[in-house]
Amino acid sequence: MGSTILYNKNTLEILKCQRKPYGSSGMPSFKAICMSARIPEDMISELDICTINESLSTKDAKEKLRLINGEPLPKPFLQIKSNKVDVLKFKIIVEVKNKLESDLFDFVKMSINGVEFSIDLNNGIGNKIIEAEEPDKYIIKCRDDRFFSYPLEVVVVG
């Protein structure tokens, strides 16, 4: 188990996460992971690697992890809940969990059925009342890559 993460030292962006093979091999080297990510020669000095114990794909690593001082840490989890307020009206409640003391989040970018909006956060908590135009199924997603989150499905009935 384990993976090597290639990231940009300046932006802390995760570029590639490569899983350790089993058997007669080891953790992917810096050179190998740069080859995997097709990094041009002149960019290599801006990059570095770190390792994690989990076996993650690049997509999963980008979704779930962030880098702080070169250390891979879980992204804060954004919990999304909803309450019915009135007919065709409901409240979206968001709460940031697993955040560090140094984390300051003023807002979070969200979407409802693909339409983007933001919710202001106060101490990691925020809410927004949504008035639906018609009864339907609404998918609420976090569109902010600072957080890891699961989408919420809200069914509004007339």
Add this chain to the structure above:
Amino acid sequence: MDNHRLILKSNINEGYIKAEDEQGNYSLWDGDGLRFFKAGFPSIPFWYNKKIAFGIAEHNEYVDLSAGKWDRPPSVHLAASNFPVYLSSKSGQGQVLDIGIDGPVTTNGFRVRARLNALGSQFNFNQERRVVAESGTKTFLLFYSNNDYNCNRIIINYTMVHYEKSSYYSGGKLITPNSNAVTRLELRKRNPDGSWSHISNLEGALSGSHEWNITDTADTGILTPGSYGVRLLAANNQTAGRSGDTWAKTQSNNITFFFAGETEAATGEVVWIAVENSQ
């Protein structure tokens, strides 16, 4: 359980260990590896693999075996692991899984190819660039395929490329700039490090000097499979002492790139197994 005598021999000079039973069955372990010979079949070894590794790799991933200190390049076996198998956005095209090894397999590793390809993809380009005539010759990029496409043939159809000179008044006279443009369609190939290599200028396609409309087709013929891009360049020539504007533009939907063969539509993951054979 019967008791059997086992003869164990080792030869330091020749570097082997041999274990043989009373019936003549024996195993031999030397620098070539470990194998077993049944009695009476001295030329038919049953080989035992020296090294084995396996894992999951994404498209384009270079699997690193260097830490395993392999003596021989392995044979590599791949199977689809995590793939999109149908894209509705490519519903008009056949879609195939393309799994394989790109480049050589060495003792240090190998590069995995794991993608969903769409067959015979077609793209339309329509861009307009205004180029200002200056003294001498200046080259302008008119348009380019903004992605590279994995394919083995590119056919370009276009109906018109239009150069339009903007006349202007100077000293009470209507002046038409004495400028024209020479266009060049360039085929480029994407390198593994992300840079581009010039492959060729496509003959018969937009090549030469044009002031007005042209219609033509360019066909690269069969190419080595790879990632290709195309760009159209215009060199604007202007007679010294006269200045003005030249519009170089392609008209609506007039250039169609047909990337024949298989074009990458999505990527996936494969399970790989690398086995170092003993001989």
